[in-house]
Amino acid sequence: MVFSVLPLSLFMFKLVKLVHLYTHRVGMSLRQTLAAAISGLGLAHYDRPGGTQGLFTRNEPFFRTPKQTGPRRLVSALGAAREETLLMLGLLTCVLGIRSIPNDMASTDLTVWLAALQIQSIPYAAALLVSLVSAFRLPAALLGSAAVKITPAAVQN
DSSP: OHHHHHHHHHHHHHHHHHHHIIIIISOOOHHHHHHHHHHHHHHHHHHHHHHHHHHHOSSOOOOOOOOSOSTTHHHHHHHHTHHHHHHHHHHHHHHHHHHTSOGGGOOHHHHHHHHHHHHHHHHHHHHHHHHHHHHSOOOGGGGOSSOOOOOHHHHHO
């Protein structure tokens, strides 16, 4: 349990920091903050390997998710996020396996591991969600009103 407390507390700190910064400093609504968090988490799986690959190779293609593709939008969106979907399903299968342990053997350690596994699956679920959203034509008005204009005076406060 001791080894799980630090990642769980870091996750909670980052979550509170994100909501505070985006709502108070940037001036975004809670819906826009959630959308920014989901899109950022959706890129987390490819962020590190993509940056490393870009530093050391020259002729590797850039992979992008399909945007507003033809009639097979769902299939192409699922195909673009297949690795993340499989990792998410693997982690959630582990959660189901741990939940099937009888109650007389349950402990707080198992509860903490359940939380850790569920938190680890969030970036993969976000990648799948972003891939599905990018394949379909959705209006930007779902996220809220027009962009907030940031003035130099607002940044200094």
